[in-house]
Amino acid sequence: MSGRKKLIEVALPLDAINKASAREKSIRHGHPSTLHLWWARRPLAAARAVIFAQMVDDPSAHPDLFPTEKAQEKERQRLFKIIEDLVLWENTTNEKVLQQARDEIWQSWRYTCAENADHPRAKELFDRHKLPAFHDPFAGGGSLPLEAQRLGLEAYASDLNPVAVLINKAMIEIPPKFAGKLPVNPDSSKEKRLFKKTWEGAAGLAEDVRYYGKWMRDEAEKRIGYLYPKVEITAEMVKERPDLKPYEGKKLTVIAWLWARTVKSPNPAFANVDVPLASTFMLSTKPGKEAYVEPVIENGGYRFTVKVGKPKDAEAAKRGTKLVRANFLCLMSGAPISGDYIKSEGKAGRMGARMMAIVAEGDRGRVYLEPSPEMEAIARQALPMWKPEGDVPARLTGGTCVPYGLQCWGDLFTPRQLVALTTFSDLVQEAREKVKADAIAMSLSDDDKPLAAGGIGATAYSDAVVVYLGFLVDQQTNQSSTICGWNNINQQMIVTFSRQAIPMIWDFAECNVLSTSTGSFWNLLERQVKGIASLSLGYATGKAFQCDATIQIESSGKVVATDPPYYDNIGYADLSDFFYVWLRHSLKPVFPDLFATLAVPKAEELVATSYRHGSKDKAEAFFLEGMTQAMHRLSEQVHPAFPVTIYYAFKQKESKSEAGTTSTGWETFLDAVIRAEFAITGTWPVKTESANKLKADVSALASSIVLVCRQRSKDALITTRRDFITALKMELPDALVHLQRGNIAPVDLAQAAIGPGMAVFTRYAKVLDASGNPMTVREALALINQTLDDALAEQEGDFDADSRWALAWFEQSGFAEGEFGVAETLSKAKNTSVSGMVDAGILVSKGGKVRLIRPDELPVDWDPEKDKRLTAWETVHHLIRSLESGGESVAAALVQKLGSKAETARELCYRLYTICERKKRAAEALSYNALVQSWPEITRLAQEVKSLRPKQATMFEENEE
Template structure:
């Protein structure tokens, strides 16, 4: 006998306060201090707010679950619907508190959420108490474990742990595994312990340990600071001579009033600014190394612009620093660059240097570097000084004993330095940078013994068991602190390499990973690792320690493992939420080698299994990379097969009482099509999920991608995520015809649209208009994916691509009146511009109306063979709806906008009260037009429709209070 699991419907399968979640996810992107994302860089990390809300909502029962379990085919009465709406509003309130960054450590808020999860779990256990596996599957005193099989940057398992679950995280990538260990495994192991290292006295990181109660991760974080400060001081003793201060001379100050007060002073150098060089291709100057500088601008601050000016004398040149207006420095912006790519001009002869010549010189080992300027800290701000032979000589004479020799992949899409002879990861560091990084690597090994000795002295267990063997004593603690010291060094490499640019607006060094690639850079900034600024190990360490301070240190230890999602069994009977790779967007493994080569050097003895390989494993990585697989077709087939297998394991293993949630990140180009949200990656991913045996029960669009330089302006950037809510499809699922599928869509989607746009009577709609076209995919794909197949007329199964087109078409075919349908389609084609009468005539006939009829309704101007829609400002102020014999919804909406903009919510409420029968369809039209305008980039129009939508509840309230449908002054402009 087969016992069916009784699984209550979860909140995430019915409703979410999506707008509130997205608002907090967007706000979180600007938070840096103490945010877990600052522990170590990872690509496309989920916002904590989104992850926390999704996990909570997939574990909490929706208020409708009891009725729907007992009456699956019956329509619930209105009083029950009202009761559910009230209960959902209470759950929405918990979510809205939960997602706020300020509440991420608020135990009162977290306990309320944990209690709600526990209550829902006890309800589920009670339902299944007679199940033969109840003791294993349904223990009311023990929540199921949680697993993320594509853990990446660790945001999802971290939030599961914060919500009281035992979090399991796995990933194939060892850098991701290390990040997750540092976030969810190590902190609980060593929580609530006092630091063991000697307190920092005098300079360096402040120490506040007198009488302090070291709660949570505070003691661990303080030891990271203490031993990191020792390392920094020791490194300065060993290699400080490579980073000398610079003395301001009279010669430097000549013509520079800003330097006059600094003459004779020795200033700390913040950065050295270099340009790569090649021999001039002009025979007359073949012996001269000429600069390949994309820009000579140093500071673009208004009123204090600073730039490099090359001064040529015979067959030699030097760089001088000028200070003046932005206009004076305008020519400096382009440096010696002629056009995109490796195209420059010779500084000496002004003749072009073609890219082929630069390729040849660089790959022959003849590309060098020339110091252009020195940036120093004056005490009153940063000053720019000309290069000196001494400063340049110190840098060029540095002789490192080791550098990483792992080759960069030959994939110009993500890696362009190999085209110019920089073939290994070690080649993209200057000799001085390599010495500094090697010194810190050595010091991490040295300091580990010191930490273990201090821990034993402080009374910690001396059992000799290392962290990798499950130890919790002094040896394991030394390993744990070493991990964070190595992570800080790994963070430092991102801003301590020869591909870091100088930011002229903020006058600072910017890190390499401004986007998901390692691009070539011609002029670069080399920072001072002892400069007390970005690029200093102490600064990197301090920022990381702030994040460590805020990590949850619950008694429920996280468990992290290196595992392939296609073969793992960790998900067995666990709640699963995960963020898989995005088709071909990001080459995680290739990019991770940049960090891996340094982490392996420092942590191979601490985490021997994790860093056993020379580089990050790549063969099994689920990314569709044509360069690795030979063609686009083979890459897609690899992705499809692997992702289907990974999803199949989740469908089989995940705890049967909970839906599985899966993030899919859209690229911007995937949301720009006229037919809606379609793309190769999206369709391929959905196909894999459905083929794996999952049925979708919901999809929720979330703005989870960082809107900063990691995306990259003008690139095919990640725009937003869809969270897919999935349950295993029954093995005996039926098949239906295309006609039956469309009929069911027409039954399901209107109610779903209403749920998404109206919500629970709150002041704000739960789904913002911009997200609607993606959100509607959820209920549509729920219909499609619950069947074994939807059969076309020829008997072949319908494709995901076809299903998406049918679902996307829904928003464009709402049941508007014929005049409104004409206006909607005309607006899509022409906006507010003019079109030909013949085109308008054809379109009106297709919609069952006429140009003259639409003109009579007062929404178009049609004269002299041209037709255009009237804007809301053109509508008459003396309009009276009760005497308007032809009143399309289009006219109602735009009159509503006109009055709202002149008389606010009260005036708009009286308009709505006068046309109450058309209120709901007017709201739907506003949503449709907002989505259309947002996609088309019509910001002003989109704003007008969005104002109506976001104020709809207030307008409805005003309509209900209106004394009557008409007031004498209602439409006075």
Template sequence: MTDIKSPKKLIEVALPLDDINAAAAREKSIRHGHPSTLHLWWARRPLAAARAVLFAQLVNDPGYQRELGYGVNKQEAERKREKLFDIIRELVKWENTNNEEVLNRAREAIWESWRETCHLNRNHPQAAELFNPEKLPAAHDPFAGGGTIPLEAQRLGLQSNASDLNPVAVMINKSMVEIPARFSGISPVGPESAIKKQRVLSEKWEGLSGLAEDVRRYGEWMQKKAHDALKNHYPKVVVTSEISESYPHLRGSEGQELTVIAWVWARTIPSPNPAAMGKEIPITSTFVIAGSGEKTAFVEPVVEGGNYRFDVKFGKPGSEAKKGTKLGRGANFFCLLTGTPIPEKYLKKEASEGRLGQKLMAVILESSKGKVVASPSLEMEEVALSASPSFRPDVELSKHPQYMGPPRYGMTNASDLFTDRQTLALGTFLSLLDDVEKKVLDDAASSGALSNDKEPLRSGGAGAFAYAQAIRTYLSFGVDRSSNYWSALNAWGGGFVVQVFSRQVLPMVWDFVEVNPFSSSTGNWLGAVEWVSKVVERSLVPGNSGFALQADASSKVSYLENSVISTDPPYYDNVPYADISDYFYAWLRPALKKVYPEVLGTINVPKSNELVADSQRHGGKQGAEKYFLSGMIEAMSNISEASHSSFPVTIYYAFRQGESTDEGTGNTGWETFLNAVIDSGFSIVGTWPIRTERPTGMKVNWNALASSIVLVCRKRESYVGSISRREFQRYLREQMPESLETMIGGESGQAPIAPVDLAQAAIGPGMAIYSKYEAVLNQDGSRMSVHDALVLINRTITDFLNPDSGNFDADTQFCSSWFDQYAWSEGPFGEADTLARAKGTSVDGVREAGVVESGGGKVRLLKWGEFESDWDPTYDKRTPVWEACHQMIRRLQNHGESAAGELLAKMPEKGEAIRQLSYHLYTLCERKRWAEEARAYNELIGSWHAIVAASHETGHTGEQVGLDI
């Protein structure tokens, strides 16, 4: 068969990584309208990263024309590549998410590359099937999760296909890529909002603004209905003289009614001390409610006659108030009435036998001038406990010891996680979904805006009936969002409710907050609806078709042939999302089972086929690793078979638990994952470190590895045989330096990869050699493991960066070796003298260069802060690279990037060596865990692009008159 001509894609050659990482990190601070706020899903990748990776995966690298002999010179290829970089730089900005001008530039570049590829393969026997210049290949993400990758593929103009085993993830993807395409340009059909909140209503209702407006309108309709049904359970509180005395702005308002924002509860159990006669005593981790210092509101327990009550006090609380009834770490408390310790064992026993209760500690009220904390009354507690829900979410919870806290304390069913009043509220909104679907159908039919066909949403319907089901789906997400804030597992954050899943675990919370769905403050129903509607309006893509289905990535039948595949599979010891997502499934299933019976057919989220190395499920660590490896190989093999041969596959790996040793950076999960990818028939042709977490300051995260590594993979050519270990090492020595030069910014002109990410990025070209062959054979004929290959790759990086490699002057070689042994500490002169002679210099010479202090039989390297402050390299007669590097650090730290650029302009010929030395010293410090020292080198590289720019602005003003040693 004729070979497919497959030009290299941009992602196989170069990326403007700094711009992508900056946009991805910034995106973490975006809230309103971001898809992550539609429905909680864990470990989402930023839209910016997914969009950039997909674009670079789809467009041809301009250098391919040179490879095919088209006569395009290197400079022209670099110019064209820079134009693609400019598209990416604009594409990744959050404000350009729906900027059609920017998106169309990207789409045009994708189409241009696709037509070039089709033209190259016009004589291929399967040209009509594989290379239709009028139709782009579809995209597919078989581990779709939170839907970021399918959504961004759709935004770039591809038909998007998303699949996942987890039904909650499937529903998220349906709402993001499947439903929106059918209802673009629809005018709202619902009753005009009575709570406009100064919204500017559109006249054109372009895109998905009409759909979003109907989500709001029918959400408000549900609010009115639910409030009518529940208002007696959420009474207002009358302002008393005690309340007005504590809050001066309420004086004169006695008798007025205030809405309750939240009720703060303590859990209770019977006292273990017989003297307390079985009284229910509070189990709470703090009595502090809000504020800090002198403005703190806290609960003071008042013990009288063998009973107790809670009074709210103001002012600076004592240490006892901050600790509540807690004793030390873990679930250890004391009896408020008798002082008797309550060990965790007793607490678990009482809770497991159903004797976990609750006691109201405080109420938080809503006033026109802020929040008001007040003491509770017996009537408030009685009203709260009087609710009697007819529906309870009957889903048995996993008892996973690592991720599921409540089942350890008898809360084994989803219904146990909510108070009766919370269950009643959620159940009421849930029951209104039938009514809202009927109302939308009637309104849509009478408006004439949609056809009256009865084709359901799950079958591709786009008429009034399907529209009613679509509105129901988005409002179901409002219920699910609310369940994350209306639970007995919510903590109070001083002024807001903390969502249940602030971490990727289902936590146990002792003092919890119950919010009012009908307040205008934290956690209210209309707020949940607004979050959902803003995502529909601002982030989803109208027009392009998309499909989401429930499927196991290990099953071949779930794949679309010849598709562009980009995916974020579960990593080795991932959180078992199937366990924790039962929390949401308990409400989502009754809400949408009628609409999507196939997806929501199981009682619980399927767990047995979830691809994660969980020792709890698979009989220990060894069984878990075997299960994960075999399952991932199956999935990757399916991906390899289904992917279009003209495009590489991109695979995200969430790198974590890094181990920095003398052998480099690695971990068991990473090696297991690489094994699975290679064993499935892929050759890894690139790795890109993508930062998907918002930095909190360089000084805190000096050594934070990139959150994700994007692997770029191609199908391995079947005729490639094996090579020996010696040949592999030779290829590493011959081919790695050029790639490393590009990564540290030697010739590409792009910003260098940060030292902290270099080891990860360099895995790409190293593994490209290893995975290109069927096997790399050791001397005994055995197959070299991925672990051993990574060790050799890391050694090649070290050798390349090491000053002893011959690219550095003798003084610098001495300083580097001395630093490796003593850092900034003193060492014996005799040892220094021997080392200096071996490197071809002398201690006196190095001292003359101004980089060491020598005397009293001791030698010490000077820290960068000790170097001459008015140093000018144009008048220095002996300037080792070591001195130039640390003078650059001194100038950057004390005066900034512009000043450092001015200094570099005086010694431009040393720029590359300075940078290479910084990488080497960072790597050395990182492996020795010298955090403070490493940070300075990382900061120099991180600022290098700006320093070089400043250097060119200044102009290269002089050349050194001293020795070029």
């Protein structure tokens, strides 16, 4: 059976989903992601919307209820409104909104059951009283299973990675098991608990995590507080720094100690001096609150002082002792220190660290202080009794610190950090005993059955609480390694995994785990408790377990949505060992089977890492074979009434091969999907990154492409290459217009166009070339990209002659000068003239040379309403000038004046971005991408400007007194 057509196979309110998904990236308080870090986690809003639309019938599937297109569209708009409410962050736990969505899912399910009453497996698959369960075989960070559970489905999550499995247990398995339970800690005694009538969902569990987490923090302070002293502001310090006067005589809590790594000077005259490898001396670059380190060379060595205000030599302070990449200058002699020398010193164990500055808590901000010998001595007296073993991955996409001698996990921490982290880790098991004793005292029955064995009594509950406490230790490691930096703009810690790598950090920040500021245990606890409280209200159960996706059988008869690994983008197993070694230390007694191995399983992980498989070709073959098996498991097992949704994001790049723009990651993944006999019935670009990141990095993908797949029909036809191209040319331009109207980022356009293109390709059993051989996925992708280019080029017909000339010139020369004769010849072909374009204000012609005017050269007082030769080219670049100089509000004022002509300018941006990407003009590409990304906000502000403008009185209006 093919199943009723679902909403996701026809239409989605993409703008609302994308807006909510992008917004969610900036939300931390109350978000489940605060439980534990995972890489490339999908937004909850997108997951919720996709699963809902995956399960609800499209109105066209009910011609008896909605016989006309108008009736169907009206019903779609009603469903869209449900989704628009559903994706709002404020409605994540709104029972009224969630129940409305659940009711809609049930309504479609009952229709499906009635229609399939005679199905051979009706009793097994079509029970009108029980929704099918949900399964994600690549569960990762758990967004998809969590949102399926929130929508009322029993959720199953599996992953090969034990860290991911534990995250999913904490999100979908543990909270429903203890939903509605009262907290057991002594502070929530029977008398006090009467004041809170109900403990809905995971609120009681969250309260206990708060209590026992605070106990851990307070107990840690008793044991290791001496390692975290306050700093006293003395009269002598105030004499040197008058700005410290308000703090004289006070003891300030330290937020962080800032260190610079050191190596012996390569200059023989200073061979006994450990010189700093400082990438910057700036502590704060916040306007009006600048602070910096100033090294003072004296007595054959040096010391660090801290100054406030702007440095005299701003460039020198900004660059520290760094030259470029891993090359530095010797502070003592000015001699260069090569990266190779630093590597050899690191591997020989001769790399050290020197305290550069202290960051303390002020009344309303940070106070930067110079280090003291006493402070440095206290840090060095820490003696860790344990440190994590295991090798840091020697190769990682994004960089690794291994070449500099940081080779095992224990090397990534200072002695004081190791003492603190092992203290917290040991306290997890002590807390476990306290929770169990308090639970029994609160009359919670105990069967001595642990959580891992399915227990629900006092033993199991104590196990449940310490899972989250173990996560707190992991979160603390992310804030407490020598890979952490200091953000001198917003004056906060930069976590270990600020990106998906373990790169070398030259000057690092060591946070005060016992403070209440950035990076502290208390700060992390507060965030985690809010995240736990947002979890299950107990309407559906969940189960998470470890399993290889290539052999799993859990998808049988279930709804499936999944987010598989992106070829070689992220080495999940290599990265997660950082957390695994600490989780194993604190939680192995709770989940002995999950932490049975010394490290995360890697051999079976479905990523195409060349260093693991010996070569790029072998890695690709491994990925293709494994992903094909995984897709086959889904194709064979998934519930026949529902499509499978698969999130995928992999940046296409310009290839030197004859195929043009292709991507091995996309090609290999799609090949696996097709080999599993899936056909693509829908594709949706869903934004997963914040707008700020996109504006800063033009190469970053803004979207994941959600592929909607069903088993290909057994009656699928075989077609020819020519007919396939004909179908592409008929369907892809319309799909392109649809994507542009949805304001997809130019950086994502090529990725998004793969979907509708492959939907054409996969509807056929085979596409045969002129020789009768089946077309490969690579060939299909090349044709899709060529058709996309042709469609974009055809859109040039909508532009004025001047803009068409400018496009052709820009592709050839960019904003650089060119010969007048060439420009004149081109102008005749485009039915315009060089002199006319000079008059139009887009071109400079002088001395036999011409060039396009750059956005920053355009006049700021330009008024499109008075422009007698208005062009789309001019409009685009004035909008870019306005956006980059004055922000979205200034650009909005211009859009309001442009009216309908502004939309043509936005369309031109797609063509310009494609040219820039192909020509590797990153700066210009960034501007065009940013304008499109800002377009929704610009148009919204433009509408506000329009609504505020006074209306012109007409002869039919009466003046009001």
